[in-house]
Structures are given as structure tokens and as C-alpha cells.
Amino acid sequence: MTRAIFYKEWIKLRWLLLAISLVFAGSIPYFxxxxxxxxxFAGKPHFWSVIVGKDLNLISELxxxxxxxxxxxxxxxxxPEMQKKSLKLTLHLPHPEKLTILKMLLFGSxxxxxxxxxxxxxxYLSLSIYLPSQIxxxxxxxxxxxxxxxxxxxxxxxxxCIEPVWKQKAINTLLAIAVIMLFFKGTSTYSLQYAMxxxxxxxxxxxxxxxxxxxxxxxxxxx
Amino acid sequence: MAAxxxxxxxxxxxxxxxxxxxxxxxxxxxxxxxxxxxxGTGKTTIINILxxxxxxxxxxCRLLGEDMRSLSIETKxxxxxxxxxxxxxxxxxxxxxxxxxxxxFKDWKSEPYWDLMDKLKVTRKQKISTxxxxxxxxxxxxxxxxxxxxxxxxxxxxxxxxxxxxxxxVDYLKEYVTATNKTVFLTSHIIQDMEHLxxxxxxxxxxxxxxxxxxxEILDNFKRYKLSHDARFKLDSDDAIQNLEHFKSHTxxxxxxxxxxxxxxxxxxxxxxxxxxxxxxxxxxxxxGLTGKY
Numbered sequence: 213m214t215r216a217i218f219y220k221e222w223i224k225l226r227w228l229l230l231a232i233s234l235v236f237a238g239s240i241p242y243f244x245x246x247x248x249x250x251x252x253f254a255g256k257p258h259f260w261s262v263i264v265g266k267d268l269n270l271i272s273e274l275x276x277x278x279x280x281x282x283x284x285x286x287x288x289x290x291x292p293e294m295q296k297k298s299l300k301l302t303l304h305l306p307h308p309e310k311l312t313i314l315k316m317l318l319f320g321s322x323x324x325x326x327x328x329x330x331x332x333x334x335x336y337l338s339l340s341i342y343l344p345s346q347i348x349x350x351x352x353x354x355x356x357x358x359x360x361x362x363x364x365x366x367x368x369x370x371x372x373c374i375e376p377v378w379k380q381k382a383i384n385t386l387l388a389i390a391v392i393m394l395f396f397k398g399t400s401t402y403s404l405q406y407a408m409x410x411x412x413x414x415x416x417x418x419x420x421x422x423x424x425x426x427x428x429x430x431x432x433x434x435x
Numbered sequence: 436m437a438a439x440x441x442x443x444x445x446x447x448x449x450x451x452x453x454x455x456x457x458x459x460x461x462x463x464x465x466x467x468x469x470x471x472x473x474x475g476t477g478k479t480t481i482i483n484i485l486x487x488x489x490x491x492x493x494x495x496c497r498l499l500g501e502d503m504r505s506l507s508i509e510t511k512x513x514x515x516x517x518x519x520x521x522x523x524x525x526x527x528x529x530x531x532x533x534x535x536x537x538x539x540f541k542d543w544k545s546e547p548y549w550d551l552m553d554k555l556k557v558t559r560k561q562k563i564s565t566x567x568x569x570x571x572x573x574x575x576x577x578x579x580x581x582x583x584x585x586x587x588x589x590x591x592x593x594x595x596x597x598x599x600x601x602x603x604x605v606d607y608l609k610e611y612v613t614a615t616n617k618t619v620f621l622t623s624h625i626i627q628d629m630e631h632l633x634x635x636x637x638x639x640x641x642x643x644x645x646x647x648x649x650x651x652e653i654l655d656n657f658k659r660y661k662l663s664h665d666a667r668f669k670l671d672s673d674d675a676i677q678n679l680e681h682f683k684s685h686t687x688x689x690x691x692x693x694x695x696x697x698x699x700x701x702x703x704x705x706x707x708x709x710x711x712x713x714x715x716x717x718x719x720x721x722x723x724g725l726t727g728k729y
Contacts, residue, residue, distance in 0.1 A: 213538060213539060215538070216535055216538035216539060219531075219534070219535060220524065220527075220535050223526055223527060223531055223535075224524075224526045292524070292525070292526060295525075296518070296519075296520055296522040297518070297522070298518070298522045298523070298524060298525075300486070300488055300516070300518060301516070301518065301522065301523070301524065303488075304486065304511060304514075304516050305511070305539050306508045306509070306511040306512035306539050306540065307508065307539060308508065429488075430487065430488060431489070431490045432483055432488055432489030432490060434449065
């Protein structure tokens with residue numbers, strides 16, 4: 213039955229997952245070309261001194277891309293379930309309801325993490341040809357916060373999407389925006405590494421929120 | 436006979452609006468019960484309560500002996516659910532959706548599904564989202580029949596269907612249910628075709644259950660009466676006469692009583708009954724007679 217649930221989610225999301233993968237995969241040659249161009253025009257020694265002296269992060273254009281990916285994936289997965297309340301069909305399957313939702317969330321978050329991990333790793337390895345690991349570790353520590361924001365955005369988007377009452381939906385949206393903003397509060401590459409436990413805590417907590425929305429949906433809460 | 440559905444003292448409100456108070460009914464195995472009512476009388480609300488998608492203000496329902504709030508996996512596999520508007524996962528095509536559902540039901544029978552699909556003029560790769568309402572209704576029905584459930588719950592199955600698809604749906608369902616002794620609980624606001632399908636009729640009015648009787652009993656006994664003159668009289672609250680309407684040339688009303696009994700009632704009020712006649716009704720006429728036109 214896990215395979216059946218994953219099959220359903222795959223059919224629903226495969227084109228979007230392909231598009232997200234292409235965006236992230238496409239960012240790899242973009243960042244490499246960007247870096248090599250800068251080396252060519254400014255010279256390697258000068259550009260390295262700029263990176264270290266000004267705490268420059270050359271992959272900062274990635275900042276909001278994982279967030280958008282998580283948000284779009286969460287909505288694309290659960291808006292069809294809420295259209296004409298077809299989530300009732302999913303919950304009516306002879307399979308434990310919480311487990312069904314958990315498996316749907318695992319599919320969404322799992323594919324998101326896979327795309328982030330694989331493309332992030334390839335980007336890291338590609339850039340390591342040109343830059344020392346100390347610089348890359350600093351850049352990717354900052355990027356980890358953006359990737360985690362993407363994951364949190366996914367769970368929070370699902371939470372908002374399933375919520376059956378519009379007023380509560382609006383409140384949940386505001387709360388979700390406030391939570392997401394925490395992931396972008398760091399100003400330097402190094403400042404975020406200390407916030408990582410907090411971010412992971414937020415993600416674990418936000419994983420639970422969709423189950424509360426499903427509970428309210430099942431209760432038929434209307435106001 | 437065992438009750439497949441049993442609802443006791445269901446009371447529900449939307450805000451301050453009472454939908455029903457202390458609603459009681461049961462459906463026996465092998466029966467097709469039609470819940471009829473005008474828009475907004477709470478037909479879908481009952482479906483939602485039955486499936487555990489709405490917590491009523493008070494009261495309880497049992498499906499196949501289990502509390503609606505905590506249906507086991509085994510019971511869920513025995514209940515086929517059709518949502519209002521023939522909703523299905525629209526990103527699937529007809530092959531994919533059959534493949535998906537078949538993995539959840541151990542008694543899955545593909546034949547009735549493909550029988551119905553062969554009647555549709557759709558390709559195997561056509562997405563459900565691109566199908567007409569009538570075609571979607573056949574996909575949804577086919578999936579329920581393949582599930583081979585003991586109980587079918589069909590919410591407003593006639594919604595959006597043209598007469599051809601409605602008849603196809605009714606005929607196919609009737610044939611299947613009769614052959615397999617299934618129990619069906621369905622709602623509809625279109626009553627044409629219903630009298631050929633449902634064994635028992637429940638009619639909801641705003642805030643209450645108006646009637647729950649075998650359909651044949653309604654068709655045999657509930658009559659429209661006419662007096663060919665405008666006889667002015669008022670109804671008593673316990674009167675056997677219902678929905679009295681005065682027209683320029685005649686007076687019309689409905690009753691479950693025989694013509695002799697109705698004549699006696701009218702004569703007690705000194706009304707001339709020489710022109711009194713009655714006529715048999717279709718279920719739709721009976722529905723109008725019971726609930727009124729407004």
C-alpha cells in the first residue's frame with residue numbers, strides 16, 4: 213500500500229518534480245560559469261580576498277529558490293486533494309488515516325530532500341575544483357538554512373492547505389510566514405550555523421501541523 | 436434482519452441553523468434506500484456524518500456495526516463511497532486509477548470496471564480531468580463496483596448527469612445490486628428514475644425527517660386529490676390532507692388516505708365531494724406533494 217500511495221503521488225507530481233530538479237540542476241552550471249567569469253575578470257587572488265574580506269557568498273542567488281520549491285510542491289500535492297474535498301477519498305482508503313498522510317508527506321519531503329541533497333552535493337563538488345573547502349563550508353552552511361526553509365515551507369504549506377476554515381487558514385498563513393522569516397534572519401555566512409538546532413526543531417514541529425489540519429478536516433470544523 | 440446503517444438521535448446545527456433534531460433511521464441489508472430532499476435539507480451532511488467526516492452536535496451512527504467515528508480498515512474496505520459530483524483523483528487516467536485502487540482491496544474485481552470503461556468513448560490514456568461529468572460518473576461507479584463493497588454510499592449521484600448517463604447509472608447500479616444483494620444508501624435531488632431504483636424512501640424537509648416508507652407504499656397509497664371547484668377550507672395540524680392548493684377552477688391536495696376516508700373528512704366540513712377524484716403519482720409528484728413546490 214505504501215507503493216500505491218507513492219505511485220499516486222508520483223503520478224500527481226512527476227512533472228513538477230522534473231521541473232524543480234531541472235531548476236536546481238540548471239543552477240550548477242550557472243554558478244560555475246559565474247565563478248569562472250569572475251576569476252577571469254578579477255583574477256583569482258583578488259577575488260579570493262574579496263570573498264574572505266567581504267564575506268561574499270556567490271551562491272546567495274539560491275536563497276529563496278528552495279523556499280519556492282517547497283511551497284509549490286506542498287501546494288501542488290495537496291490543493292488537488294482539497295479540490296471538491298477529494299481528501300475524503302484518500303482518507304476513506306482501507307489504510308490507517310494517519311499513516312496515509314504520513315506517507316504522502318514522506319513522499320513530498322523525501323523527494324524535496326533528495327533534489328536538494330543531490331544537486332547541493334554536485335554543486336559543492338563542482339565548486340571545490342575552484343575554491344578551498346573553508347570557503348565552501350561557510351557558503352553551504354548558509355545555504356543549509358535556505359534548504360531547511362524550503363523543507364519547512366513544504367510542511368507549512370500543507371498545514372495551511374488542508375485547514376478547512378478560511379479564517380484559520382489566514383491565521384496559519386501569517387504564522388507560517390513568521391516562522392519562515394526566522395530562516396532568513398542571519399546576515400553573515402557564519403551566523404546561521406548556531407541556529408541550526410532551532411531550524412531542525414521547527415521542521416520537526418511543522419511536520420506535525422498537517423496532522424492537526426487533517427483532524428479538523430475529519431471533524432468537519434466549519435467555524 | 437441486521438441493520439447495515441443505524442443512526443440514532445442525530446442532531447446537527449450549522450451555526451444556529453438546525454439541520455435536524457433527533458433523526459433516527461436504519462437501513463437493512465440488501466435494501467436500496469434513497470434519501471431525498473430539496474437543496475440545503477442536509478442530505479450531504481448525513482453522508483458526511485455516516486463516513487466520519489463530520490461530528491454531529493449529538494447522536495451516533497453505526498456502519499456495519501461500527502461507530503462512524505472509528506471505522507476499522509476492514510469496515511472501510513466494505514463501504515464504497517461516491518462523493519457529490521463524482522469526484523475522483525483527476526490527475527489519473529483510467530488505467531492508472533484502477534491500478535492505484537486495486538492495491539487496497541483484496542477482493543478487487545476488475546471486470547465490472549472495464550465493462551463500464553468499454554462503454555465510454557475515452558482512450559486509456561485520457562486523464563479523468565478532461566472527461567465529461569457523465570464519463571467521470573462511470574469511472575467513479577466502475578471503481579466502486581470493482582471494490583465489491585457490502586454497502587454503497589452514493590452522494591447525489593445524479594448531479595450533473597444528462598438523462599442518458601443518469602439512466603445508464605441507474606440501470607447498471609440496479610442490475611448489480613439486485614444480483615449481489617448489496618445495500619445502497621443514496622441521496623439525490625433529481626427524483627426521476629428513482630422509483631425504479633430505491634426500495635425505501637426517506638424524505639428530508641428543513642429541520643426534520645418528513646417520511647421514511649417503502650417506495651411502493653408511497654406509490655400505492657399517496658394520491659393527489661382534486662375537487663373541480665374552489666373549495667375553501669383550512670388544514671388542521673393533524674389532518675390527513677396535505678399541501679392544499681386553491682386554483683381558479685379547482686382545488687388540489689394530497690393524502691395517504693383512501694378516497695372514502697378523504698370524502699368523509701371533507702363531508703365533515705360540509706364540502707361538496709361529488710367531483711372528488713384521485714390520481715396515482717410518480718415518486719417525483721409524491722415528493723412535491725409532501726414537500727411543496729417552494
